[in-house]
Structure formats: structure tokens, C-alpha cells
Amino acid sequence: MTRLTKLIGVTLGAGLAAFAGAAQAEDLIVSNWDGYMAPDAIEKFNSATGNAAELVLHATNEEIMGKLIASKGKGYDVVFVSSPFAEILHNLGLAEELDHSKIPNIGNLYKDATELKHDPGNAFSLPYAWGTTGLCYRSDLVGDTPDSWMDLLEPSEKLTGKTTMLATDRWMMAAAELALGYSVNETDQAKLEEVRDLLIKAKKTLLAYDDTTFYSKLVTGEAELVQAWDGWCNYGIGENADIKYIIPKEGSDLWVDTMVILKNSEHKDAAYAFVNDILDADNHRWAAENILYKVPNKPAMEGLDPSLVETYPNLGMTPDELLAHEQLRDLGEAQRAYSRIVSEIKAAN
Amino acid sequence: MADRKPLYLMTPALLWLTGFMVIPCLLILALAFFRRGIYGGIEYDFTFENIALVFDPLYAGIFIKSAIIAGQSALIASVVGYAAAYAIASMPKRRQPLLLFLAILPFWSNYLVRTYAWIVLLNREGLVVAVARALGYDQELPSLLYTEGAVIVGLVYNYLPFVILACYAPLARLNSEIGEASRDLGAGRWTTFRRITLPMTVPGLATGFVFVFVLSIGNFVTPALLGGGQFQMIGNLVYAQFLTANDWPFGAALSMALIAVMMGLLTLQTFATERASGGRAGEGDHG
Numbered sequence: 001m002t003r004l005t006k007l008i009g010v011t012l013g014a015g016l017a018a019f020a021g022a023a024q025a026e027d028l029i030v031s032n033w034d035g036y037m038a039p040d041a042i043e044k045f046n047s048a049t050g051n052a053a054e055l056v057l058h059a060t061n062e063e064i065m066g067k068l069i070a071s072k073g074k075g076y077d078v079v080f081v082s083s084p085f086a087e088i089l090h091n092l093g094l095a096e097e098l099d100h101s102k103i104p105n106i107g108n109l110y111k112d113a114t115e116l117k118h119d120p121g122n123a124f125s126l127p128y129a130w131g132t133t134g135l136c137y138r139s140d141l142v143g144d145t146p147d148s149w150m151d152l153l154e155p156s157e158k159l160t161g162k163t164t165m166l167a168t169d170r171w172m173m174a175a176a177e178l179a180l181g182y183s184v185n186e187t188d189q190a191k192l193e194e195v196r197d198l199l200i201k202a203k204k205t206l207l208a209y210d211d212t213t214f215y216s217k218l219v220t221g222e223a224e225l226v227q228a229w230d231g232w233c234n235y236g237i238g239e240n241a242d243i244k245y246i247i248p249k250e251g252s253d254l255w256v257d258t259m260v261i262l263k264n265s266e267h268k269d270a271a272y273a274f275v276n277d278i279l280d281a282d283n284h285r286w287a288a289e290n291i292l293y294k295v296p297n298k299p300a301m302e303g304l305d306p307s308l309v310e311t312y313p314n315l316g317m318t319p320d321e322l323l324a325h326e327q328l329r330d331l332g333e334a335q336r337a338y339s340r341i342v343s344e345i346k347a348a349n
Numbered sequence: 350m351a352d353r354k355p356l357y358l359m360t361p362a363l364l365w366l367t368g369f370m371v372i373p374c375l376l377i378l379a380l381a382f383f384r385r386g387i388y389g390g391i392e393y394d395f396t397f398e399n400i401a402l403v404f405d406p407l408y409a410g411i412f413i414k415s416a417i418i419a420g421q422s423a424l425i426a427s428v429v430g431y432a433a434a435y436a437i438a439s440m441p442k443r444r445q446p447l448l449l450f451l452a453i454l455p456f457w458s459n460y461l462v463r464t465y466a467w468i469v470l471l472n473r474e475g476l477v478v479a480v481a482r483a484l485g486y487d488q489e490l491p492s493l494l495y496t497e498g499a500v501i502v503g504l505v506y507n508y509l510p511f512v513i514l515a516c517y518a519p520l521a522r523l524n525s526e527i528g529e530a531s532r533d534l535g536a537g538r539w540t541t542f543r544r545i546t547l548p549m550t551v552p553g554l555a556t557g558f559v560f561v562f563v564l565s566i567g568n569f570v571t572p573a574l575l576g577g578g579q580f581q582m583i584g585n586l587v588y589a590q591f592l593t594a595n596d597w598p599f600g601a602a603l604s605m606a607l608i609a610v611m612m613g614l615l616t617l618q619t620f621a622t623e624r625a626s627g628g629r630a631g632e633g634d635h636g
Contacts, residue, residue, distance in 0.1 A: 062592045069390045088388040161492060167578045169593060207473075208495045208577025222473045332387050339594035340407070346581040347411050 028053040028270045031064050032080040038286040045277050051270045061085045077265040078274055083118040083256040084330040086125040095124040096261040102272035105279035112319040113296030116256055117327050125258035126275055129293040132252035133171055136233035137225040138218055140242040146225055149179035149248045153202040160205045162224040167209035169342045170328055175227055178250045184326050187334040196341045200348045218243055230314040234292035237312055245314045254325040381601035389595030399602035415582040419565035422504035426561045430512025431554055438520035452513045464574050467503050495577030503571040508564055512557030519553040552622040559618040563611045583607055
């Protein structure tokens with residue numbers, strides 16, 4: 001019986017792998033979010049090193065993870081994923097143990113960025129961008145300046161129906177976890193149920209759950225207070241200077257997007273050269289200047305145009321300030337509990 | 350010798366469907382019987398756990414809720430679509446193609462764009478509110494967007510052309526002499542419609558209803574955009590299992606249940622249509 005199911009399983013796995021691993025393993029394949037690095041980064045890298053790197057895009061962490069798990073990491077060389085997913089790749093044995101001698105630019109990273117909880121010592125991942133999740137609001141409309149997660153979760157009558165929360169499980173949960181004084185990685189069932197009840201109550205006051213257009217809702221005035229990643233709040237600030245970002249007094253999570261080299265990469269030298277190239281101060285600064293995310297690269301940040309920090313104050317957050325917040329970690333088995341709770345929240349009336 | 354031509358002609362379509370749809374679907378559905386790995390992969394231990402979880406009150410409730418929304422959308426689309434098809438079929442013959450063309454026109458644009466258009470219309474600063482204000486209505490308007498009503502409006506709008514097409518065909522084929530005969534025999538317009546026209550065109554109506562229902566119950570774009578993500582339909586739940594929870598086995602189990610519901614309905618509808626047209630043939634309809 002077990003042998004039969006194993007056999008079916010293996011056949012199945014091979015089938016899926018054949019579909020998923022269709023990317024040609026001829027050139028260096030880098031997978032990243034759309035617009036998350038300089039448009040000419042790949043081209044410049046190719047002409048400087050004689051490699052034939054190619055960029056493919058993923059829309060979400062989960063999308064690229066699905067492909068990597070199905071193909072055992074074959075067909076990709078370097079992937080950009082958020083830190084909990086880098087952890088998973090490491091735990092599954094798919095991430096390369098990094099040889100720091102091949103990444104001289106690793107010295108550009110802030111010391112704090114080399115000691116992140118998910119990967120102290122950068123054994124398998126290199127931080128690319130980092131930031132916080134807080135409240136983004138229209139200072140000209142909200143009245144009292146918000147300073148607590150409760151301002152979002154139990155909004156004043158005036159703000160009811162004019163708030164949005166992030167739709168992604170982990171961040172939606174984090175807002176209530178932080179408000180209740182719990183860890184953003186809480187797994188205790190009783191505490192999670194409290195979180196759920198608070199979020200169900202909050203749902204009744206929301207305009208919408210929104211992961212992608214919350215800042216434009218602020219710009220149009222459709223929403224006045226939204227849960228937002230700092231970098232994305234900056235897109236709103238860029239269009240309307242009355243939009244402000246604040247980390248609530250209960251704190252934030254620290255999110256980190258990372259680069260991981262796949263263990264099954266067949267072009268490791270090129271992959272090392274590529275991540276090293278990204279960590280170059282000028283190349284890395286591109287992300288801070290153009291996508292308005294903080295990058296954990298000391299010379300890159302020091303060379304940042306001061307007027308940018310003036311317009312987008314959260315770009316000026318120091319590594320110390322960032323490290324004060326807890327990182328989202330992979331939850332392992334507890335992920336199913338989180339998914340269920342989010343379903344319960346969405347099914348609630 | 351039997352004529353082999355139909356077989357040859359069908360082979361490419363069959364191969365295409367089997368190779369690129371049936372087999373991948375079966376591969377995904379088979380995942381329902383395995384366990385989710387801790388990190389989201391698949392552990393190949395046989396289990397019925399995922400199938401059982403579909404019947405958990407939480408998830409079963411989402412199924413029922415989706416069915417209610419899909420049912421409401423299908424009902425509204427059927428009534429509106431049938432009326433439109435009836436109107437088109439009663440127009441002079443030469444105008445009908447143009448009207449049908451206009452009914453299908455929205456299909457030429459992207460589904461996502463059409464759905465976003467409703468956001469532009471319904472949002473708090475949107476066109477509907479602006480028009481109401483311009484007409485002097487200055488009370489606080491009830492929220493139009495990100496509600497169940499908005500989702501139903503979006504689904505009805507998107508699938509209405511299916512109903513119009515499905516109802517138009519039998520209505521246009523209807524022999525007008527039958528209606529005249531009915532009236533000659535003393536039946537009023539309403540009685541003629543209720544006892545003659547409607548029964549003879551009900552297969553088209555049923556086809557339209559089932560189409561809208563089946564397409565709506567699995568839809569995940571409209572609830573996400575027009576519902577503001579505030580409630581989940583079964584399609585959103587499947588999407589979440591595959592793309593955010595990384596729980597492919599449970600996602601596969603949900604899909605299996607969804608496909609079972611759809612197939613059941615389509616089978617019922619096929620039977621109903623066959624019975625209806627069978628009965629009609631007996632009455633000597635050669636129109």
C-alpha cells in the first residue's frame with residue numbers, strides 16, 4: 001500500500017516537476033518581483049561579466065515557492081524572496097550555503113543586516129531590502145494623529161468605513177497581534193483566537209482588505225487610514241504630501257526581502273557574481289532611490305540624496321530603529337492555523 | 350464500414366484537451382489524497398483528511414455562501430437576460446444581428462478591465478456618487494462598493510451576455526404561428542407566454558442559468574475586487590490554498606468538491622434540456 005502510494009507520489013511529483021521546471025537551465029535565471037531592481041541591471045551585469053543572465057518574474061513569494069518546491073529548485077539560480085520563505089528554502093535543503101569569499105561586497109551590508117534572526121551570519125540568504133509595516137494616513141483628513149494599532153482596529157466613528165488592512169495572512173494577523181501585545185509569530189491557540197475575535201470586530205469597520213492599491217485609495221480620499229508597508233506608503237506620499245507614515249506605539253514587524261542562490265543551480269559562479277553585483281553600493285542604491293525601500297547597504301544608504309529622506313522620512317530609519325521590531329518567521333505547522341483563522345475572519349458576517 | 354471522418358476530425362481536439370487539460374487536472378486533483386508538508390510541499394502519505402476538511406462547518410459554510418451568491422446572480426441574470434433576448438427576438442429580423450453584436454461587445458474587452466470599471470463607477474468618490482450629488486442628494490450614501498451587492502452586480506454584468514445568447518436561440522426559432530393559434534383560441538398574452546413561449550424556451554433559460562451559476566461559484570476575481578476581499582467565495586479559498594497558504598492538497602480537495610458540484614449541475618441541465626426538447630419533438634415542432 002505505502003509502496004503504491006509512494007510510487008503514485010513520485011510519478012506525480014515528477015509530472016509536476018516536468019511542468020514547473022520548464023524554464024531552460026541554459027543561462028543564469030534570476031527570479032524577482034516586477035520592477036524590484038534596475039531595469040538595466042541584468043543587461044549591465046551581462047555585458048560586464050560575459051554571462052547570459054535572464055530575468056523572470058514572480059508576482060508573489062508563494063508563486064515562486066510553489067515552482068521551486070515542485071522542481072526541487074532546478075531551473076533557477078537566484079531568487080528574491082521574503083525572509084520566511086528563504087528560511088523554508090533553507091529548511092528544505094534547496095538554498096546554497098553561501099561562500100562569503102565569492103561575495104566581497106557583503107562587506108557593504110550593515111552589521112545588523114548580517115545578524116538577522118532568520119539567518120545570522122548570512123549562511124544562506126542576503127538581505128536586499130528591509131522595512132516596517134505601520135499606519136499610512138491622510139494627515140489632513142483623519143483629525144487626531146493615529147498612534148496605535150487600535151486606531152485602525154477600532155476606528156473612531158469618523159474613520160469607520162475609511163480604513164483598509166493588508167489582505168496577506170501574516171500582516172493582517174500581525175496588526176491585531178501587536179495591538180494585543182503578542183508576538184507576530186504567535187502560535188498559542190487561545191491567543192490566536194483573541195486575535196481572530198479582534199480582527200472580526202475590525203472587519204465590520206473596514207472599507208476593504210487591500211494589498212496593492214491602498215495608497216491610491218488614500219490619494220483619492222476613498223480611505224483615510226490604511227495598514228501599509230513603509231515603502232508603499234511612500235508611493236502615496238509621492239502623490240500627496242499630506243500622506244504620512246507612522247509606526248504605532250505597540251511596534252511593527254521587521255520585514256526583510258532576501259536573495260537566495262539555489263543549491264541546484266548549475267551556474268553557481270555566475271550566481272555569486274550576480275548577487276555580488278547587486279550588493280555593489282551604486283547598484284543597491286538604485287532600489288532605495290527608485291522603489292523607495294530602505295536597503296541594508298551602508299555605503300548605498302550613505303550616498304542617498306538627502307532630499308529623498310526629507311520627502312520620505314521613513315527612508316531615514318536607522319538599522320537600530322528597524323531591529324527594534326520582531327521579524328516575521330516561518331510558522332511551520334502553525335501556518336495551517338493562520339490560514340484557517342483568516343478563513344474564519346473572512347467568513348464572518 | 351462506418352465513416353471514420355468524424356473520428357479523424359475530433360482527434361486533434363481530443364488530444365489537446367486530454368494532454369493539456371484532463372491530465373494536468375487529474376494530477377492536481379490526486380494531490381487531494383496526500384498530506385501537506387510542513388513547509389508547503391507535498392508528503393506522499395495517503396490520507397482522506399483533506400476531503401474530510403471540505404465538510405468542516407467553516408469551509409462547508411463558505412461553499413453554501415458561494416452557492417447563494419452564485420444562485421442570486423444566476424437568477425437575476427436569467428430574468429434580465431431572458432427579457433433582453435425576448436425583446437431582441439421580437440425586433441425586425443434585420444436589426445437582430447446588430448443587437449446581438451452589441452450584447453456580446455463587452456466580451457471583447459478584458460474581464461479585469463470590465464470589473465475595474467465598476468470600481469470607478471461605485472467607489473465613494475465615484476461616478477454614481479458624483480451624479481447623485483450633482484442631482485442635489487447630499488445625505489451620506491450607503492456604501493456601494495466592497496459589498497455583497499457589488500459582487501452580485503459584477504457577476505450579473507459579466508455573465509449576462511451568456512444568458513442573452515442562450516435564450517435568444519430558442520426564442521428566435523419559435524414558430525410565431527403557435528402564438529397566434531394560442532391567441533385565436535382565446536388565451537391572453539400572459540397566458541400565451543406562460544403556457545406556450547416559456548415552456549418551449551425553458552431549455553435555453555436553464556442553460557443560461559446553469560452557465561452563470563457555474564461561472565459565478567468558482568469566480569475569485571470579482572469577489573476580490575468588488576467585495577474588497579471582505580468575504581471569501583469558494584474560488585478565493587482555492588486560490589488562497591494554492592497561492593498563499595501553500596496547502597496544495599487542501600486546495601485540490603476543495604477544487605474536487607467544486608468540480609463535482611459543477612458537473613452535477615451540468616449533467617442535470619443536459620438531462621433537463623434533452624427531456625424538454627424530446628417532449629417538444631413529440632408535439633410535432635419542425636420549426
